[in-house]
Amino acid sequence: MGKPPNLYSFASTDDLVPPLRSYVLNCQNAALERHGKFSVAVSGGSLPKTLARALLAQGDGSAEDRVQFGKWEVFFADERCVPLDHADSNYKLLKDELLDKIPGDLGRPAVFPVDEAYLDDVQEMADQYEKALVSSFAARDSVKLPLFDLLLLGCGPDGHTCSLFPNHPLLRESDAWVLSISDSPKPPARRITLSLPVVCHGLKIAFVATGAGKRDIMRKIFDTDEGHTLPCGLVNDGGADKVSWFTDNDAVHGVGFPRRGSL
Numbered sequence: 119m120g121k122p123p124n125l126y127s128f129a130s131t132d133d134l135v136p137p138l139r140s141y142v143l144n145c146q147n148a149a150l151e152r153h154g155k156f157s158v159a160v161s162g163g164s165l166p167k168t169l170a171r172a173l174l175a176q177g178d179g180s181a182e183d184r185v186q187f188g189k190w191e192v193f194f195a196d197e198r199c200v201p202l203d204h205a206d207s208n209y210k211l212l213k214d215e216l217l218d219k220i221p222g223d224l225g226r227p228a229v230f231p232v233d234e235a236y237l238d239d240v241q242e243m244a245d246q247y248e249k250a251l252v253s254s255f256a257a258r259d260s261v262k263l264p265l266f267d268l269l270l271l272g273c274g275p276d277g278h279t280c281s282l283f284p285n286h287p288l289l290r291e292s293d294a295w296v297l298s299i300s301d302s303p304k305p306p307a308r309r310i311t312l313s314l315p316v317v318c319h320g321l322k323i324a325f326v327a328t329g330a331g332k333r334d335i336m337r338k339i340f341d342t343d344e345g346h347t348l349p350c351g352l353v354n355d356g357g358a359d360k361v362s363w364f365t366d367n368d369a370v371h372g373v374g375f376p377r378r379g380s381l
């Protein structure tokens with residue numbers, strides 16, 4: 119097993135937002151230096167709201183603290199098989215919370231939503247999304263797996279992440295980059311998701327988990343053997359010290375796993 123993941127904990131979500139911004143901007147700046155683009159995959163749930171707070175905040179005016187949205191490529195770590203303007207759509211969530219609020223002078227990200235033409239066929243939707251990734255990544259880097267500069271993920275109360283659920287056969291998928299699921303325990307049932315190997319391959323992988331509702335699952339993920347079998351635990355093990363958790367004290371109350379002091 120590789121090095122342990124980094125667990126950061128802050129007094130509140132308010133206190134988590136500035137370090138999350140610094141972390142994302144460090145990833146952005148390193149990516150821009152490396153290849154002039156910043157490829158990000160984003161989940162749904164509570165993440166887009168917290169992310170928007172971090173990225174739309176007033177910066178300190180320095181070059182390093184500038185969000186260069188015009189150089190971002192935004193993909194979806196998972197998506198629900200619904201129209202893009204549906205209340206359940208992760209694209210709509212991100213658009214409402216963040217994309218529509220980006221000030222013009224920060225540039226417009228290139229955003230890659232799922233193709234609505236395939237709403238009737240979730241497997242085809244996954245295949246088409248994989249094709250979009252192939253065009254963006256394989257064409258650029260001729261890689262076996264897409265290398266996201268950063269994946270921004272949430273953690274469900276059962277330990278799921280993206281639309282990878284505990285004990286689901288999708289966890290064993292090792293070939294496809296994008297998978298379909300028709301029996302998601304969290305509604306809606308039909309979704310697409312990045313595969314576990316793609317998530318773990320990311321250059322940096324960040325989880326944001328806040329609130330007392332996450333306490334039990336955080337203890338399980340970090341302090342028990344069973345935690346290593348849960349999707350979030352599998353990402354911890356597969357991604358090792360590329361993984362960072364941004365949590366508040368409520369979420370990690372009683373967790374024995376050592377926290378890291380600062381970024």
Ligand SMILES: O=C(O)[C@H](O)[C@@H](O)[C@H](O)[C@H](O)COP(=O)(O)O
Nearest residue numbers: 161162163164272273274279280
């Ligand atoms: O579309 C989805 O359902 C999400 O991508 C899912 O994986 C989410 O990130 C977690 O369920 C955590 O959600 P919360 O942050 O709202 O707890």
